[in-house]
Amino acid sequence: MSRDGLHARLRAATDPAHRALEASLDWQARVATLDGYRDLLGRLYGFHAVWESAIAAGLADESFLAPRRRLALVASDLDHLGLPPSAITALPKPVSPMLDGPAAATGALYVLEGSTLGGQLIGRHIAGLHGFSSAGLAYYRAHGPAAGAMWAAFRKRLEIFGDDPVAEAALTGAAVSTFSAMRAWLCDGPETPAAT
Template sequence: MRRDGLHARLRAATDPAHRALEAGLDWQARVATLPGYRDLLARLHGFHASWEHAIGAQLADEPFLAPRRRLALLAADLDHLGLAPAAVVALPRPEPIALDGPAAAMGALYVLEGSTLGGQLIGRHIAGLHGFSETGLTYYRAHGPRTGAMWAAFRTRLEDFADDPAAETALTGAAVATFAAMRAWLCAPHAMPAAG
């Protein structure tokens, strides 16, 4: 009997948490207005500020992680939407989950990197809605035409953990926890600063 690859097992294990995030986020309603879009980006900025740092500390592979970091893209989009740089730096951040080692870091990164796939659709929707081209959409455009290649490279790297049950358990647990933490942070009713 053929055993599914790690990516397929991870996708199945995280599916309930992924669906809960999508249901709670209601992104189409959130991006329908520019203030709503700015609020969503501000929340994403806080999340990435915490998570990218935590992932980087445990993954310890900056050449692999650097092109996948999107914090600067969020800052550029927020600047385009009128949020002053000092206000961007001061945005609230959640505490990241405890990541213990490279496998857990890859599990958390699976959530962030996976969002670049759906981000292509969201970016096109926002572009049509608000008339943006590239500016204001760099977070959702992410890797642009390289999105498929970047995802394939990530999946190849993911398979490095496929033959280690303990690593797979850590990776899967971190991915599920990251989806849950992202839902709690992005869907919470806290206020974000206005533009200016």
């Protein structure tokens, strides 16, 4: 099966969970104030702290994952907004998921990597709203002008699983679970554990 076929199936299978996250997040209202923006970044920090580690363990390919890690970017934004390093590392974190192997890890990474595309729009909105130039926007600017190329490389990576229905099922299940876990963590509060 082609790369586009797998990506189209993955996008369709995750669409309800993706839409639920977007509807619940209400990011424009949350970033309308600097306090709200800082709170959202704090939630994102906690999520990335555990999910990036779980993805790394399941993927076992640091050369592919390293340029896609965003934990340090969100930490630098929080630092710019006045949170000291000790407060950043003490932020609440969800329960770590279990991602069994490369297919599941790739499904979780699909959610995080896909968010870099919409993040470009969000970053521009925050820049205009709060007068930031680049400092304070590292998380949402992520790959910057390379976002399209990074996404294309990720989609090419999906081809590995295109002819394996078992791997595709693991990938798709992990992607849906990641969207749901992100929604629970970002929108419901610290007491909600991440889905596995």
